[in-house]
Amino acid sequence: MRKELSILIIVILGVFLALIAVDLTFGAPDNSAMDDYFIRNGQEQAATNNIVTTVVFDYRGFDTLGESTVLFTAVIGVALMYRKLVKGDADENE
Amino acid sequence: MIETIIHVLVIAGLVVSAILVFHFRDLLAAALASALFSFLISLEFYILQAPDVAISQAAIGAGLTTAIFILAIRSTKRYEEDIP
Amino acid sequence: MRMSKIVRFSADVLFGAILIFGFYIILHGHLTPGGGFQGGAVVATGAALVIVAYSYEEVLHMIKKAGLMLQESAGLVMFAGVALIALGLGTTFFFNYLANSGLLFGMSVPFGPNPGELNTGGVLPLMNIAVGIEVWGGLAIVILYMLSGISKAEEA
Known part of the structure; x- marks a missing residue:
């Protein structure tokens, strides 16, 4: 009974996701004013051929700063968590 | 037409590798099947013209995650046991 | 605990190639797909290969x-510093003050498809290098800490 129920749920979920995927269109967004601005002015304003990098590091640089801070905080968290485990190391001076 | 065939092949490979992850009792083989899943997703991103995301997925999904899984398997058991 | 000789030799051979590919992605981040995060993740994958192949004591001799x-x-700090210099010059935060200036990475780019030039992009290559260094160190040290945790658990 449980097995049939889980198979039914999986099939319903799969059909649902497949129906969504059928209607998707790639490469033709509805609102493209911002994209057109970046594509038209990116090479001139940032002197870069790669528009993706221009958006990530120049137009949206503040987001990238936040992303780097998140990565830094995550690594600090992992280091703190493992600190007690590796405390006995002789060749570490932390 | 040829693009649709490649899409169908990649997605079929995704489903097969996901079932393999579930099916393997050897956990090292399951970790490698999970790496194959990540690699096929990265291939799909590349076909959908997102090479940046494809590089990230290949490096993190297929490289670093598999390394963490292998480290975990090295410190525990390699074979899955039957659930009582 | 260490892996077999085949795994260790393959890791030694592949490490250099992965490192060079990652540096290529970081340095050409403003010309080709990729950038600091992607290149740093690729370099960290090479470091993870070495970390997985060798034992904890051997890894500690190679990487600190x-x-x-x-x-x-x-x-x-380098990423934030490059962005803060723009404030010192009297412009906005994250302003691309080196673009089209003729200085370091300061060449102009014509509109439309063109072959590209490494000496362009203003502050973007500097930021790519900064983020690449950060992601490399961060992801490698996460794997290294996990290895140190399991090596302690094996002894107990």
Whole structure:
């Protein structure tokens, strides 16, 4: 009974996701004013051929700063968590 | 037409590798099947013209995650046991 | 615990190639797909290969934890510092003050498809290098800490 129920749920979920995927269109967004601005002015304003990098590091640089801070905080968290485990190391001076 | 065939092949490979992850009792083989899943997703991103995301997925999904899984398997058991 | 000789030799051979590919992605981040995060993740994958192949004591002789931590902090400080210099010059935060200036990375780019030139992009290559250094150090030290955790668990 449980097995049939889980198979039914999986099939319903799969059909649902497949129906969504059928209607998707790639490469033709509805609102493209911002994209057109970046594509038209990116090479001139940032002197870069790669528009993706221009958006990530120049137009949206503040987001990238936040992303780097998140990565830094995550690594600090992992280091703190493992600190007690590796405390006995002789060749570490932390 | 040829693009649709490649899409169908990649997605079929995704489903097969996901079932393999579930099916393997050897956990090292399951970790490698999970790496194959990540690699096929990265291939799909590349076909959908997102090479940046494809590089990230290949490096993190297929490289670093598999390394963490292998480290975990090295410190525990390699074979899955039957659930009582 | 270490892996077999085949795994260790393959890791030694592949490490250099992965490192060079990652540096290529970081340095050409403003010309080809990729950038600091992607290139740093590729380099960290090479470091993870070595970390997985060797035992904890051997890895500690090759890679220092304090060095990786310093590298990660230096990357973030360099990233914020490059952005803060723009405030000192009287413009906005994250302004691209080196673009089209003729100085370092200061060549102009014509509109439309063109072959590209490494000496362009203003502050973007500097930021790519900073983020690449940070992601490399951060992801490598996460794997190294996990290895140190399991090596302690094996002894107990």
